[in-house]
Amino acid sequence: MGQPQQSEGAESETPAPAGTGAGKPPLRVGMVGYAFMGAAHSQGWRTVGRVFDLPLRPVMAAVCGRDAAAVRAAADRHGWAAAETDWRALITRDDIDLVDICTPGDSHAEIALAALAAGKHVLCEKPLANSVEEAEAMAAAAEAAHARGQRAMVGFNYRRVPATALARRMVAEGRIGTLRHLRVSYLQDWLVDPSFPLTWRLRKELAGSGSLGDLGAHIVDLAQYLAGERLAGVSALTETFVRQRPLPHGPTSGLSAASADGTGEVTVDDAALFTGRFASGALASFEATRYATGRKNALRIELNGERGSLAFDLERLNELSYHDATEPDAHAGFRRILVTEPDHPYLDAWWPPGHGLGYEHTFVHQARDLVHAIAEGTTPDPSFTDGLQVQRVLAAVEESAEKNSVYTPIAV
Numbered sequence: 001m002g003q004p005q006q007s008e009g010a011e012s013e014t015p016a017p018a019g020t021g022a023g024k025p026p027l028r029v030g031m032v033g034y035a036f037m038g039a040a041h042s043q044g045w046r047t048v049g050r051v052f053d054l055p056l057r058p059v060m061a062a063v064c065g066r067d068a069a070a071v072r073a074a075a076d077r078h079g080w081a082a083a084e085t086d087w088r089a090l091i092t093r094d095d096i097d098l099v100d101i102c103t104p105g106d107s108h109a110e111i112a113l114a115a116l117a118a119g120k121h122v123l124c125e126k127p128l129a130n131s132v133e134e135a136e137a138m139a140a141a142a143e144a145a146h147a148r149g150q151r152a153m154v155g156f157n158y159r160r161v162p163a164t165a166l167a168r169r170m171v172a173e174g175r176i177g178t179l180r181h182l183r184v185s186y187l188q189d190w191l192v193d194p195s196f197p198l199t200w201r202l203r204k205e206l207a208g209s210g211s212l213g214d215l216g217a218h219i220v221d222l223a224q225y226l227a228g229e230r231l232a233g234v235s236a237l238t239e240t241f242v243r244q245r246p247l248p249h250g251p252t253s254g255l256s257a258a259s260a261d262g263t264g265e266v267t268v269d270d271a272a273l274f275t276g277r278f279a280s281g282a283l284a285s286f287e288a289t290r291y292a293t294g295r296k297n298a299l300r301i302e303l304n305g306e307r308g309s310l311a312f313d314l315e316r317l318n319e320l321s322y323h324d325a326t327e328p329d330a331h332a333g334f335r336r337i338l339v340t341e342p343d344h345p346y347l348d349a350w351w352p353p354g355h356g357l358g359y360e361h362t363f364v365h366q367a368r369d370l371v372h373a374i375a376e377g378t379t380p381d382p383s384f385t386d387g388l389q390v391q392r393v394l395a396a397v398e399e400s401a402e403k404n405s406v407y408t409p410i411a412v
């Protein structure tokens with residue numbers, strides 16, 4: 001795609017390869033945002049070509065932020081060859097093939113639409129957008145771009161934990177039979193302190209919604225992925241427990257900041273609870289909160305089918321629990337599968353059995369799967385169309401909560 005071009009705020013350098021793969025065509029990545037998800041995605045791009053045998057060679061070409069000194073420091077720390085201070089300059093660089101969006105939701109649609117129009121592949125963090133309207137435009141643009149050979153994927157990384165991918169494989173193999181129940185909760189506690197400042201995650205115009213879009217989006221995607229089917233409708237309750245918070249002062253990220261004088265209004269939900277019905281008739285329950293004291297990142301999901309059950313807890317992410325209901329009652333029961341075997345998803349490239357992976361590896365696996373989709377011309381999973389459908393579920397939850405939990409069908 002041509003030579004690296006100089007643009008304002010950029011340092012033009014020969015991009016350093018992110019891995020081995022000499023002789024393979026490069027996939028030159030430009031990433032927007034370099035805080036929490038930026039660091040996690042950097043880890044993914046830096047590592048993926050050194051662990052997996054890929055058809056393309058990811059190159060960490062440029063990272064973009066708004067503060068020149070800070071983005072340069074982030075580029076050095078995380079291994080990006082160049083730094084940009086305007087995402088518009090990043091997406092028009094002809095030495096970038098893929099734009100990786102790690103900013104808050106208010107900029108996802110604008111950056112993704114522009115990147116697709118500029119001929120780039122796109123990886124966009126979740127939730128896909130801040131509204132159904134934005135997500136519809138993004139899904140339509142991604143479909144049009146697909147026909148031109150571009151690929152677009154949403155960053156629902158919890159599909160890429162080996163244990164959840166194994167659970168999906170077992171459901172598809174029929175090991176739990178017809179699904180009857182799915183219950184899932186995503187519990188954190190970083191908002192319990194009412195003096196925690198009003199960061200972007202607490203402002204609707206930046207985040208779209210609160211625990212619902214942040215944590216709820218993950219569990220809706222994971223539930224539908226594991227069930228292998230979509231929700232048909234929901235009944236919901238949402239609540240904002242602390243309605244005023246101190247204004248943030250100085251550098252902030254979505255999860256940390258110092259407080260300044262004065263307070264501002266929290267304009268998103270603090271917690272969302274909803275029940276749902278799958279198209280097959282299976283019933284599901286969902287809980288997303290940042291007020292579950294003592295729970296740090298507890299994503300727990302259980303599926304009960306007529307032939308058995310599966311259960312997973314992100315705080316024990318190398319394990320999957322399985323109950324085979326076809327075994328005689330005398331010795332049936334939940335058993336722990338240690339998901340570290342080479343024939344478990346993603347694990348043939350990692351360590352010997354029993355040596356375990358962590359949170360960061362989900363981003364390596366995400367990069368791996370996207371590289372394959374780009375090289376092989378397949379539709380990445382989850383696509384922008386999948387991200388749009390999750391957005392419709394979130395919108396139905398909000399609509400139901402506004403109407404005293406009335407059952408609200410998911411728009412198709």
Ligand SMILES: NC(=O)c1ccc[n+]([C@@H]2O[C@H](COP(=O)([O-])OP(=O)(O)OC[C@H]3O[C@@H](n4cnc5c(N)ncnc54)[C@H](O)[C@@H]3O)[C@@H](O)[C@H]2O)c1
Nearest residue numbers: 033034035036037038065102103104105125126127253254
């Ligand atoms: N997949 C996951 O597990 C997961 C976890 C956390 C966050 N997220 C998602 O990732 C996204 C980012 O969240 P985060 O926690 O990394 O936030 P963060 O506050 O830690 O980082 C946001 C970054 O975006 C930058 N930014 C904001 N607006 C920008 C703009 N216009 N141009 C350039 N840079 C800009 C900020 O400077 C910062 O570097 C959100 O969509 C969030 O929902 C996903």
